[in-house]
Amino acid sequence: MLKYQHIAAEIEKYIQEHALQQGDKLPVLDELMVQFGVSKSTIIKSLELLEERGVIFQVRGSGIFVRRHGRKGYISLLKNQGFTRDLDHFPITSQVLELSVGKPTREAAANLNISTEQDVYYVKRVRYIYEQTLCVEESYYNKAIVTYLNNEIVSDSIFDYIREGLGLKIGFSDSYLHVGKLEEEEAGHLGLNKGDPKLEVETIFHLANGQPFDFSRITYNYIQSQFFIQANGHGM
Amino acid sequence: MLKYQHIAAEIEKYIQEHALQQGDKLPVLDELMVQFGVSKSTIIKSLELLEERGVIFQVRGSGIFVRRHGRKGYISLLKNQGFTRDLDHFPITSQVLELSVGKPTREAAANLNISTEQDVYYVKRVRYIYEQTLCVEESYYNKAIVTYLNNEIVSDSIFDYIREGLGLKIGFSDSYLHVGKLEEEEAGHLGLNKGDPKLEVETIFHLANGQPFDFSRITYNYIQSQFFIQANGHGM
Missing domain, CATH: 1.10.10.10 (Winged helix-like DNA-binding domain superfamily/Winged helix DNA-binding domain)
Structure with missing residues (x-):
C-alpha cells in the first residue's frame, strides 16, 4: 500500500x-x-x-x-471483494454445495479468457445472513492462477485466501446485472418460490495485471438484499 | 474542465x-x-x-x-446523468405523465434535506427504448435550486437543461437498489403484469457544492434493462 x-x-x-x-x-x-x-x-x-x-x-x-450514505445494511456494488466488508456487523455464513475441479462451461471459459480444455475450480455455495439465505453463488476459478482450494477455504472468504494465502494482487472487476424470475432449483436454495423476482450479478474478477481469474454468478434473495452505489461527477 | x-x-x-x-x-x-x-x-x-x-x-x-466491457446495451450504474449516454445508439423517448409544483412527500423532503413546506417540481414520466417501456421515473426537484421546468424540458434531458440552461454544476449521487414485485399501477405503465419482478433505484443527486437537488425513484422494466458496473481495487 x-x-x-x-x-x-x-x-x-x-x-x-x-x-x-x-x-x-x-x-x-x-x-x-x-x-x-x-x-x-x-x-x-x-x-x-x-x-x-x-x-x-x-x-x-x-x-x-x-460524504456518507445514511442507510445501514446495504451492500455496496462497488467493493468487489464481495459483501463481507459492507455487512461487517452482520454474521455471514456459507454452505458449500459443491467444490470440484473440471472443465469450464463455454460461457465461463470465454469470460475467463481460457479454452474449455483448461481446468477450473467450480464452487457452488449458499450464503446466509442471520440464518436467512442471502444468495446462491456459482464461481469458476482459473486453476492456473488459483492453484488450490479446499472445503475449509471455500466455507470462509475465498478472496482473503487468494490475497493472503496465494499472495495474488486482485485488481478490478466488471459486473453485469439482470433482474428476472427464479428457476425452481434457485428458489429451493433461497427458500423462495419459483417465479419470484431475482437479482443476478455476473462478475469477472481480474488480477492487478489484468488477467481474469474468477467468473461468478450470484443470485440474490430479493427480500434479504439491498444495494447502494455512490457515483461521482466524472461520468457526467 | x-x-x-x-x-x-x-x-x-x-x-x-x-x-x-x-x-x-x-x-x-x-x-x-x-x-x-x-x-x-x-x-x-x-x-x-x-x-x-x-x-x-x-x-x-x-x-x-x-479496459473495456464487451457487452452492448447495458446501462452503467455509475454514470449518474441517467442512461442517455450509455444507450447512445438507442433511441430514448419520454412520455410525461405529470409535471407540477407542490410540496414534497416526507420521504422526498428528507432526502432533499428540505422541509415539507418548501416547493418542489414533481415529474413523472415513462421512458421508452425502441418503443418498448424502459422505466417509470418519479422525481422531486428542489425548486429553490431548479427554479424552472416546463413540459418541453422534461420531455427531453432534464440534466442537460440543469447544466446548460441553469448553469448548475452537478456533483455526485447516491443510489439505493431494491428488487421487488410490481404494483398494479407500475405494471400498467410498463406493460407488464402485477407481481412481475422490478428493479427500483432511488437516487439522490447533489450539486458539486454538496446540496441535494433531485430525489428520484426509477422502476425498470426487467425485460428491457440490464446494467453494468466497473469496480477497481480500492474497496479491497
Missing part, C-alpha cells in the same frame, strides 16, 4: 471513529498535513482518492466535506 | 475511435506526452482519472492497457 493510500485509510478511519455525517466539514489541508505528519502533495493525493471512492467531496474555496 | 480532465476525455475518444479492446496496450507515457502535447504530470493525472473511471488499467513495469 502506498503512503497516500495508507493516509486515505487513516482519514476514513478518523471519519468513522468520530461518527462524522454527510456534510460535516473536515479539518483544512494544513491541519490534515500536521495531523497525519505528511507532505501537502501526499494529503492532496489521499483526498483525491477518497473523493473517487465517495468518502468525501471537496468544494473549491469552501472545504472538504464528509 | 481542468486540463487533465480534458486530456483524459481525449484519450478515451482515442480508444473509442481506434476501437481498442480489453487488454490492448496504449502508447507509453512519453509517446502520450508528445501525442497530446502536455507535461508528464498532466498525463499521469489523466491516466489516474481514467483508471478510476474504469477505462484503463496500469501494470507497473508493463504498460497501460484498455
Whole structure:
C-alpha cells in the first residue's frame, strides 16, 4: 500500500471513529498535513482518492466535506471483494454445495479468457445472513492462477485466501446485472418460490495485471438484499 | 474542465475511435506526452482519472492497457446523468405523465434535506427504448435550486437543461437498489403484469457544492434493462 493510500485509510478511519455525517466539514489541508505528519502533495493525493471512492467531496474555496450514505445494511456494488466488508456487523455464513475441479462451461471459459480444455475450480455455495439465505453463488476459478482450494477455504472468504494465502494482487472487476424470475432449483436454495423476482450479478474478477481469474454468478434473495452505489461527477 | 480532465476525455475518444479492446496496450507515457502535447504530470493525472473511471488499467513495469466491457446495451450504474449516454445508439423517448409544483412527500423532503413546506417540481414520466417501456421515473426537484421546468424540458434531458440552461454544476449521487414485485399501477405503465419482478433505484443527486437537488425513484422494466458496473481495487 502506498503512503497516500495508507493516509486515505487513516482519514476514513478518523471519519468513522468520530461518527462524522454527510456534510460535516473536515479539518483544512494544513491541519490534515500536521495531523497525519505528511507532505501537502501526499494529503492532496489521499483526498483525491477518497473523493473517487465517495468518502468525501471537496468544494473549491469552501472545504472538504464528509460524504456518507445514511442507510445501514446495504451492500455496496462497488467493493468487489464481495459483501463481507459492507455487512461487517452482520454474521455471514456459507454452505458449500459443491467444490470440484473440471472443465469450464463455454460461457465461463470465454469470460475467463481460457479454452474449455483448461481446468477450473467450480464452487457452488449458499450464503446466509442471520440464518436467512442471502444468495446462491456459482464461481469458476482459473486453476492456473488459483492453484488450490479446499472445503475449509471455500466455507470462509475465498478472496482473503487468494490475497493472503496465494499472495495474488486482485485488481478490478466488471459486473453485469439482470433482474428476472427464479428457476425452481434457485428458489429451493433461497427458500423462495419459483417465479419470484431475482437479482443476478455476473462478475469477472481480474488480477492487478489484468488477467481474469474468477467468473461468478450470484443470485440474490430479493427480500434479504439491498444495494447502494455512490457515483461521482466524472461520468457526467 | 481542468486540463487533465480534458486530456483524459481525449484519450478515451482515442480508444473509442481506434476501437481498442480489453487488454490492448496504449502508447507509453512519453509517446502520450508528445501525442497530446502536455507535461508528464498532466498525463499521469489523466491516466489516474481514467483508471478510476474504469477505462484503463496500469501494470507497473508493463504498460497501460484498455479496459473495456464487451457487452452492448447495458446501462452503467455509475454514470449518474441517467442512461442517455450509455444507450447512445438507442433511441430514448419520454412520455410525461405529470409535471407540477407542490410540496414534497416526507420521504422526498428528507432526502432533499428540505422541509415539507418548501416547493418542489414533481415529474413523472415513462421512458421508452425502441418503443418498448424502459422505466417509470418519479422525481422531486428542489425548486429553490431548479427554479424552472416546463413540459418541453422534461420531455427531453432534464440534466442537460440543469447544466446548460441553469448553469448548475452537478456533483455526485447516491443510489439505493431494491428488487421487488410490481404494483398494479407500475405494471400498467410498463406493460407488464402485477407481481412481475422490478428493479427500483432511488437516487439522490447533489450539486458539486454538496446540496441535494433531485430525489428520484426509477422502476425498470426487467425485460428491457440490464446494467453494468466497473469496480477497481480500492474497496479491497
